[in-house]
Amino acid sequence: MRPDNLKTRIFLDGADPEETRQVMASLGFLDGQTTNPSLLAKNPEAEAHKVAGNKFSSTAIYDFYKTLCQELSALLPKGSISIEVYADAGTTVEEMLTQARTFDTWIPNAHIKLPTTAAGLAAAAVLTGEGRRVNMTLVFSQAQAAAVYAATRGAGPGDVFLSPFIGRLDDRGENGMDLIKNILAMYAPSDGHVQVLTASVRSMEHFMCALALGSDLITAPAKVLLAWAEAGKPLPGKNYVYNAKGLTPIPDEALTLAKSWQDYPIGHPLTDAGLTKFAADWNSLIDMTS
Numbered sequence: 001m002r003p004d005n006l007k008t009r010i011f012l013d014g015a016d017p018e019e020t021r022q023v024m025a026s027l028g029f030l031d032g033q034t035t036n037p038s039l040l041a042k043n044p045e046a047e048a049h050k051v052a053g054n055k056f057s058s059t060a061i062y063d064f065y066k067t068l069c070q071e072l073s074a075l076l077p078k079g080s081i082s083i084e085v086y087a088d089a090g091t092t093v094e095e096m097l098t099q100a101r102t103f104d105t106w107i108p109n110a111h112i113k114l115p116t117t118a119a120g121l122a123a124a125a126v127l128t129g130e131g132r133r134v135n136m137t138l139v140f141s142q143a144q145a146a147a148v149y150a151a152t153r154g155a156g157p158g159d160v161f162l163s164p165f166i167g168r169l170d171d172r173g174e175n176g177m178d179l180i181k182n183i184l185a186m187y188a189p190s191d192g193h194v195q196v197l198t199a200s201v202r203s204m205e206h207f208m209c210a211l212a213l214g215s216d217l218i219t220a221p222a223k224v225l226l227a228w229a230e231a232g233k234p235l236p237g238k239n240y241v242y243n244a245k246g247l248t249p250i251p252d253e254a255l256t257l258a259k260s261w262q263d264y265p266i267g268h269p270l271t272d273a274g275l276t277k278f279a280a281d282w283n284s285l286i287d288m289t290s
Helices: 017-027 037-042 044-048 060-075 093-103 118-129 142-151 166-171 176-187 204-213 222-230 269-283
Strands: 009-013 032-034 080-084 110-115 134-139 160-164 194-198 217-220
Touching: 009 017, 009 222, 017 060, 017 222, 032 217, 037 044, 037 269, 060 080, 093 110, 093 118, 110 118, 110 269, 118 134, 118 142, 134 142, 134 269, 142 160, 142 176, 142 194, 160 176, 166 176, 166 204, 166 269, 176 194, 176 204, 204 217, 204 222, 217 222
Parallel strands: 009 032, 009 217, 032 080, 080 110, 110 134, 134 160, 160 194, 194 217
Antiparallel strands: none
16 A cells, blocks of 8 residues: 555556556555556567567557557556657647647546657647646756746646656766756745656666655656565655765756746757657557558
8 A cells, every 4th residue: 555654646657557457466556657659669569569560550559559548547547647649850739739639538537748849848838728637758957847837837736747857867977866856946936737757767766766855756667666565665764865876966957937938948968869769669660651
């Protein structure tokens, strides 16, 4: 069951319903699940379709994704399931909106994942204006977090998730946990309509630090959640100290949340790289000749 005093909501980062069942059985609870094209490509059934001559058609891939999300929604009816739009560098706002509105009909508990790019932010502004829920992904800077807040201003509590990818910052020698700390501090005096969803969690240390910082939500792979369950679902104490292992600190930026989203510098090379990787993994499942 859920540990006493655990305020952070815990999500599974994955796209295999059997894995979801395993984690739920071990933890005794789960608050939601996040999916993305790379995780979808690792789904056992999807992997089987990568075999030459057995790939999905450009329409069948969406049928597969829909069925998967519906199964996850049935397992977690009171939670949230994040469904990601296909987006590469050339995907337009209208293309994202078309996908998002369709995906939002698949299940009643969807958060639509959009990239934190100019097109993604413009789409988020429209979707939240329609009362839909979004998860802004591939976040790597405070400026991007400020832009998400501004683009979705007026959304209801819990309607907007922000997903900073801490592991990918660590990969290039930066302390990704500093970004979580800085964004939480920046959001602290705000109206709270954006909730921080710590993502790209690679280790138990990432997970425990996110708990210690008070992240609103954490999405972690099954191996981390199962290890946490096996350890007895411990929570960090008052004297908890995160070992940054020589990673370069990410300084806090004095940003106001009062600007228009277009006024923030939102470009980031890791966002661009993430878009490319997600698009490639999605396309790896599709027979491009069909």
